[in-house]
Amino acid sequence: MRYALVFLLLTALVPITLKAQDLEVHANLNSGVYSFHGSGTTAVSRINGTTYTNNPYGTKGGLSYGLSLDVKKITRGKFIYGVDLGYEMLRSKVKLDYNDVIGDIASNFAGRTYLNTSFINIFPFLGGRLNGGAQPFDLVAGMDIGHVLRAREDGDAKSTDNAQFHIETSTDRKSLNTDIRPRIQLSTSFDRIGGYIGYSYGLKSYKGGMIGGSTEAYSRMLRFGLSYRLK
DSSP states (O other): OHHHHHHHHHHHHHHHTTTOTTEEEEEEEEEEEEEEESTTOBSEEOEETTTEESOOOBSEEEEEEEEEEEEEEEOTTOEEEEEEEEEEEEEEEEEEEEEEEETTEEEEEEEEEEEEEEEEEEEEEEEEEEEOSSSOEEEEEEEEEEEEEEEEEEEEEEESSSSOOEEEEEEEOOOOSEEEEEEEEEEEEETTEEEEEEEEEOOSOTTTTOOSSOOOOEEEEEEEEEEEEOO
């Protein structure tokens, strides 16, 4: 609820500050590749029985998406500061490749598990405008503060031999309330249409509260998107 109030406050402030010539407001649509790294992650895993993936924190990227609104101010010295607020669905992937016995029948299984995590994300940032004119380039850095709304694994494995088994999982995997990710981003625009690319690196392990085994599983995100300048 508090994030909705922040969003409403941000959008309410826009009309008040529209008179400032050095203020810009953008609506953004983004995508990207989200995955995990660390000693507690894996590229290949298995489904235990028929209930959950043994390790869903995959080093393989899943296609993600998001929507956001940003407000940034550019000073006379081309210094930039601002904030971006939005919603993101970030998806990582792990390959499934294993042998299991169902009943009395041994079978080889193959498939994939996605870990789908939805966030309300706040990105305060600082940086600079590298050049002015008709096509400016902005380089900024800041911190993603991602409040986790929901995290769930969706696994799908099928037998690859004569025994035609099909196993699906849908399991709650929320282990963090907030992820903190330093982020660097480069953007450009021409008239009202622009684009950007950025990289985020998580500081909090998603397996930090677990007992036994390797507990390092940090998020990472290569983000790219399109923007439309409202002001």
